[in-house]
Amino acid sequence: MDIIKAHRKIVILTFPQESVRKPVVCDLARRFDLTFNILKAQVTPRREGYMTLELTGTEDNYAKGIAHLKEHGIKITPAAQKITKDDESCVQCGLCTAICPTDSMVMDTETRTVLFDPERCTACGMCTRVCPVRAIFVEVENGHW
Ligand code: SF4
Ligand code: SF4
Structure with a gap:
């Protein structure tokens, strides 16, 4: 893939x-x-x-x-990068949980909601490519201006 x-x-x-x-x-x-x-x-x-x-x-x-x-x-x-997830837009499809290499995005099986753990995230950006509703964003933290 x-x-x-x-x-x-x-x-x-x-x-x-x-x-x-x-x-x-x-x-x-x-x-x-x-x-x-x-x-x-x-x-x-x-x-x-x-x-x-x-x-x-x-x-x-x-x-x-x-x-x-x-x-x-x-x-x-x-660039130092930071990932943010917009919980309002997320439709809990779970696609990001399937692709995340660090298990930073996990499905809570009880609530059927996807939880994001920024501490585990390496900001690889793979989840941003699969999200169908663009609920995940990459922010650059050390720009020059
Ligand atoms: S940016 Fe990479 S490590 Fe972070 S949540 Fe997305 S897929 Fe996982
Ligand atoms: S891929 Fe997008 S819509 Fe689907 S669970 Fe992840 S953040 Fe939510």
């Missing part, structure tokens, strides 16, 4: 002035088959660039893509 194999990370990129206009982020898709989702981007008056990027692909391609960015002088900071 692709979802299980996919490696997903949120990283914060800091671009030096000379790399701001280069298409290095597009290279991640073209050359390394990574899917990227730009969550935030900014160019400062000094022409440095910041970008918060969600990257998904195989672990091998992820490592190659990150190495490519570093070759262009881009600094990579892993």
Whole structure:
């Protein structure tokens, strides 16, 4: 199943002035088959660039893509991530409990409700992909701005 194999990370990129206009982020898709989702981007008056990027692909391609960015002088900071579950929207389908590798999402068999334990959660993000009502969110905690 692709979802299980996919490696997903949120990283914060800091671009030096000379790399701001280069298409290095597009290279991640073209050359390394990574899917990227730009969550935030900014160019400062000094022409440095910041970008918060969600990257998904195989672990091998992820490592190659990150190495490519570093070759262009881009600094990579892993983003601290936090998962939240919206209990109002949750329909208690249990899909997230089946995919969660750390048993952070568990079905309470008595109440038939899904309970989330943030202490166990590694913020891998797999549950966010299967939730049919988008009741689970990833928040980035250490953005630059
Ligand atoms: S983000 Fe947390 S709750 Fe969701 S699948 Fe990963 S470990 Fe489990
Ligand atoms: S997948 Fe979404 S709707 Fe289903 S139990 Fe998990 S949080 Fe609730």
